[in-house]
Amino acid sequence: MTDATAADPPPSVPGPTERREALGRALRNPLLGPLAALVAAVAIFTLTTDTFATAGNASLILQQSIVIGTLALGQTLIILTAGIDLANGAIAVLGTIVMAKYVVGGGDPLLALVLGLTITVVLGTVSGLLVTRLGLPPFIVTLGMLTVVFALARLYAESRSYPVTDPLLRFWGQGTVVGGVRITWGTLLLIVVFAVFWFALSRTAWGRHVYAVGNAPEAARLAGIKVSRTILSVYMAAGALYGIAAWQALGRIPNADPNAYQTANLDSITAVVIGGTSLFGGRGSVIGTLIGTLIVGVLRSGLTQAGIDNLYQDLATGVLVIVAVSLDQVSRRRAAR
Amino acid sequence: MSRDDAATHTDDRPTPVLEARRLTKSFGHVRAMVDADFELMPGEVLAVIGDNGAGKSTLVKALSGALIPDQGEILLEGHPVHFRSPLEARGQGIETVYQDLAVAPALDIASNLFLGREIRRPGLLGTLLRVVDARAMRTEAKHQLDALGVRIPDVRQPVESLSGGQRQSVAVARAAAFGTRLVIMDEPTAALGVRESGMVLDLIRRISGRGLPVVLISHNMPQVFDIADRIHIHRLGSRVAVVSPRTHTMADAVAIMTGAATPDEVGGRSHFDERAGRRDRPGVQGEPTSRALPGPDGATDHGLPEQESPR
Ligand SMILES: Nc1ncnc2c1ncn2[C@@H]1O[C@H](COP(=O)(O)OP(=O)(O)OP(=O)(O)O)[C@@H](O)[C@H]1O
Ligand SMILES: [Mg+2]
Numbered sequence: 001m002t003d004a005t006a007a008d009p010p011p012s013v014p015g016p017t018e019r020r021e022a023l024g025r026a027l028r029n030p031l032l033g034p035l036a037a038l039v040a041a042v043a044i045f046t047l048t049t050d051t052f053a054t055a056g057n058a059s060l061i062l063q064q065s066i067v068i069g070t071l072a073l074g075q076t077l078i079i080l081t082a083g084i085d086l087a088n089g090a091i092a093v094l095g096t097i098v099m100a101k102y103v104v105g106g107g108d109p110l111l112a113l114v115l116g117l118t119i120t121v122v123l124g125t126v127s128g129l130l131v132t133r134l135g136l137p138p139f140i141v142t143l144g145m146l147t148v149v150f151a152l153a154r155l156y157a158e159s160r161s162y163p164v165t166d167p168l169l170r171f172w173g174q175g176t177v178v179g180g181v182r183i184t185w186g187t188l189l190l191i192v193v194f195a196v197f198w199f200a201l202s203r204t205a206w207g208r209h210v211y212a213v214g215n216a217p218e219a220a221r222l223a224g225i226k227v228s229r230t231i232l233s234v235y236m237a238a239g240a241l242y243g244i245a246a247w248q249a250l251g252r253i254p255n256a257d258p259n260a261y262q263t264a265n266l267d268s269i270t271a272v273v274i275g276g277t278s279l280f281g282g283r284g285s286v287i288g289t290l291i292g293t294l295i296v297g298v299l300r301s302g303l304t305q306a307g308i309d310n311l312y313q314d315l316a317t318g319v320l321v322i323v324a325v326s327l328d329q330v331s332r333r334r335a336a337r
Numbered sequence: 338m339s340r341d342d343a344a345t346h347t348d349d350r351p352t353p354v355l356e357a358r359r360l361t362k363s364f365g366h367v368r369a370m371v372d373a374d375f376e377l378m379p380g381e382v383l384a385v386i387g388d389n390g391a392g393k394s395t396l397v398k399a400l401s402g403a404l405i406p407d408q409g410e411i412l413l414e415g416h417p418v419h420f421r422s423p424l425e426a427r428g429q430g431i432e433t434v435y436q437d438l439a440v441a442p443a444l445d446i447a448s449n450l451f452l453g454r455e456i457r458r459p460g461l462l463g464t465l466l467r468v469v470d471a472r473a474m475r476t477e478a479k480h481q482l483d484a485l486g487v488r489i490p491d492v493r494q495p496v497e498s499l500s501g502g503q504r505q506s507v508a509v510a511r512a513a514a515f516g517t518r519l520v521i522m523d524e525p526t527a528a529l530g531v532r533e534s535g536m537v538l539d540l541i542r543r544i545s546g547r548g549l550p551v552v553l554i555s556h557n558m559p560q561v562f563d564i565a566d567r568i569h570i571h572r573l574g575s576r577v578a579v580v581s582p583r584t585h586t587m588a589d590a591v592a593i594m595t596g597a598a599t600p601d602e603v604g605g606r607s608h609f610d611e612r613a614g615r616r617d618r619p620g621v622q623g624e625p626t627s628r629a630l631p632g633p634d635g636a637t638d639h640g641l642p643e644q645e646s647p648r
Contacts, residue, residue, distance in 0.1 A: 021490065025491075025493060078614070098581045115550055204466060204467045205457065205468075208452070208469065210446060211441070211444060212452055214442040219439065222423050222435050222442075223453035224453035224454070282443045
């Protein structure tokens with residue numbers, strides 16, 4: 001660029017300064033890394049396998065990402081407040097069982113959904129209350145919740161699974177075919193919930209408060225933000241998302257199994273971290289989480305297509321997590337100076 | 338005795354903008370404030386000095402609603418107030434820059450300026466969904482910073498990308514932008530170099546120039562003597578004296594602050610000039626009326642009548 005005033009431009013200089021600001025902002029954008037990783041992964045698998053870059057495979061990757069993606073969205077909200085949720089998978093599983101068992105027992109499917117969603121919101125609220133009222137560390141609270149809810153799910157399921165045939169419960173697994181590609185309603189719902197929370201986090205006062213509370217809780221309190229209430233609202237919203245994930249799960253695999261989604265909690269944390277959200281709270285975005293979810297999906301799919309063992313897939317994901325956390329640590333240290 | 342106080346107020350002196358009587362606050366066994374009095378007069382810059390742990394921040398937090406005192410009363414322009422949260426104090430026009438906790442580093446400048454009171458979009462979007470008007474906040478943030486002469490290229494930068502002085506300037510500018518009655522600053526220059534401190538001090542002068550009374554907590558004596566109209570000296574949880582930079586030296590102030598001298602020995606009751614000038618002060622070296630530094634521009638003499646004797 002031909003900019004004469006390189007060192008310290010007066011604020012009134014138009015054009016170049018603003019363009020440079022915009023460029024600077026773009027380069028500072030924390031989504032850049034995850035996006036580059038996603039593009040690179042797609043490029044590599046496209047070049048190295050014949051079967052990866054097909055519309056059908058893309059559709060499959062999306063479908064496989066839906067449940068973890070929705071769980072990871074709730075996880076993102078909680079991690080933004082410097083929390084963590086180890087119970088999200090278990091809560092969603094209990095949701096699927098409540099929904100499915102009620103319908104299998106002859107209940108009204110709509111009521112089943114309401115019941116399932118209620119239970120997940122209530123459980124999210126319980127975690128939130130334990131964190132905010134008792135001041136317990138989220139890790140401990142949700143570790144306890146994980147054990148309790150998993151046990152509840154198995155007790156309530158009487159250690160069996162409940163196949164679902166009801167079209168309402170299976171709705172998100174249905175879809176339409178556009179140009180030979182199957183798009184499930186679940187995929188569209190995933191995009192919608194991410195869009196809703198992207199908007200809520202970036203465009204509303206609530207969203208700003210979530211970031212502030214995660215980044216600097218005491219400064220937030222002194223600025224007049226109701227810290228506990230904000231954190232509680234996040235756990236409740238996450239609970240609702242886990243309910244949606246439960247419904248999505250029944251669409252994807254129409255069988256409510258108390259032993260399903262055992263690693264969903266860690267998978268969702270993986271997606272969040274790879275997406276660039278800081279485990280220390282206050283930094284990150286749901287778009288990052290969407291990208292992180294897709295990176296994991298693409299890696300799994302691509303490595304499978306390339307005929308590489310499952311264990312190497314885990315290895316690759318693990319390495320990515322460590323890289324992402326290290327990058328976060330480095331950038332935080334640089335910011336703290 | 339508080340009745341006496343009230344009587345003096347109704348005489349010839351103006352009502353303090355903010356006054357506290359006998360504030361007490363304990364944290365477990367730690368008595369952070371013990372019968373602390375406080376008084377801020379209209380238009381003045383009041384410095385609060387005291388050793389580490391003297392209870393200055395505790396006093397400030399009580400005055401700004403960030404903590405609730407165990408005992409004592411707070412009067413805002415003569416009327417008792419009971420702040421239960423920082424929000425309530427801010428609602429009354431009291432703005433505070435808290436020590437070390439002024440900003441959320443990861444948030445951008447505009448978001449920090451409006452944290453907790455975001456400008457919302459008009460209509461249902463704003464009231465129901467609390468959708469913010471980011472553009473308006475940016476414009477207003479730029480406007481406020483410009484008005485105070487704070488030079489920051491881009492209000493969309495996260496605060497952590499700023500220098501310490503700029504960061505503190507953002508916090509001070511926020512207080513200045515929203516403070517309608519008074520502004521309190523708890524060690525705003527503590528972590529800053531000479532040049533950056535100067536920047537923040539200039540800012541404080543500008544705020545004071547608008548007629549807003551300012552409470553400034555600082556350990557930096559030259560700064561305090563440069564900018565303050567009066568100096569509130571805090572020791573072991575309460576106010577021990579209020580002195581004037583016109584009549585007391587830094588050595589006097591430090592002696593009172595550390596307990597090396599009692600206020601009486603250095604003329605602690607004499608923060609109004611006439612008497613202090615005449616007072617015989619044996620045992621204290623230096624001219625009583627000597628000044629270490631030139632006074633602040635337009636420093637005013639409030640001509641206060643004699644204050645109650647410090648406890
Ligand atoms: N939240 C708290 N919990 C426990 N003790 C506290 C708390 N806040 C302050 N204290 C104690 O109260 C006393 C006064 O603290 P305060 O922060 O008011 O001092 P200060 O005069 O502001 O000191 P400094 O100049 O170091 O900022 C100290 O002994 C401190 O340890
Ligand atoms: Mg302090």
